[in-house]
Amino acid sequence: MTAQQSAHAPEFTPQWLALREEADAAARSVELLGPLRAHLAARPPAGPLVIRDLGCGTGSMGRWLAGRLPGPQHWILHDRDPRLLARAAASVTGPAADGGEVTVRTDLGDITRLDPDLLAGTSLVTASALLDLLTAAEVDALAASCAAAGCPALLTISVTGRVELDPPGELDAELGAAFNDHQRRKVGGRRLLGPDAVPAAAAAFTARGAQVLVRPSPWRLAAAQGALIGQWLRGWVGAACEQRPELLPRARGYLERRLAECAAGALTVVVHHDDLLALPAAGASR
Template identity: 60%
Template structure:
């Protein structure tokens, strides 16, 4: 798997992530007794979901970054929805190539903002192992390639298209799904014999999210410029950051959440 994320960035985005996730999907979870969180980062998914599920829970936090795992272990959720205890353990390693042995005794598989880093074959393999083991999956905040600015700018569509191309790039011999991730996952789970429910989960960023918006905007534009250097992204970025500083910029960043379980 590719992708490196800092504790600072993941902490900065956590409130927006929490506000965006679809709140009705946790109600579809039959049991959260043992949850395996793929690409857990700082543990934000556990902190959001554990208080929404009743009963004692044990979370297996999996990530390739030992520093993130250490942070997640130290900042785990305090209690379940009914006050039951929540415990955590960490598992260092790549989240691609999940096996039936990894899911033995697991009640739910989760991930957040991760599927776009998978390939179509990796998503299909993940769906197959989840359905074969009877393990439901809740995957949140997958990008869908939709960004809307208020006010608009003439380069919005071109920069967005370049960013989406960057998300679909080939790296290390792997072709990433990027904004096609949710569609590919829904198709793979359905083919494997699961029922699938999706919900929109957009970030809605305004003046109250200036720091997050600035960091996101810089990264978004940098990826677009890397993909299409001929775009005049310096002027675009300067204009957008000026509007943000003036409190005059609002951005909606599209994501989708997905819940799948065997019929």
């Protein structure tokens, strides 16, 4: 993941990506894999599956998906951070679900500049926790490129704007609304979609004739995941206060109380996400 974001949210450090990987893996919708496998099985035989992972980070999507799809597979990992690319290339090793070989290469560059020519010959575009960091124009361009190339897209772990904390707290709703506004902020002139990303992507792919399936993929964080809850809490509260600084005096005490609950094993959190699968229209070019 390489889009810019608040200094309060550590999404792109290897440590944060490692901390969240288990929760991401547990959350992704396996229900979407059946239709995806069926679509890929119907493709004309033309060598290995070519899978492009956008904003690959340390490769968690490849580690999760490669073993759930038949092989052979050739993964092309896209990111703007060479350190993350190096980690990903070393760790997406397969084997595929049927024991097939998994090979990898990396592509250092801007993932928002994909075009149909680049996607020619691609069997699948995938990404994790990326869609909500794009703009409406970037999502539309991604849908257009996939449609022109006749390429399906599996886009997972996109925020919906809903979180549930148990026990509930008096600032939960205010902080949640401020955080959602922060997710929709402008960054370098780019207006991020945040919680609006999945509906925008569904509309963009549907407009181009794709079959779009959306399934929930919530993080369900229990006491045993206290380290992840604590990091998530700091980022969630910090981003909300960056968006609405007037919340800061009350948010300090709120965060202290929540972190104490977390340390005591007395706090659980559900962070809602959606996964989206877009299958190209029958007869689309490949």
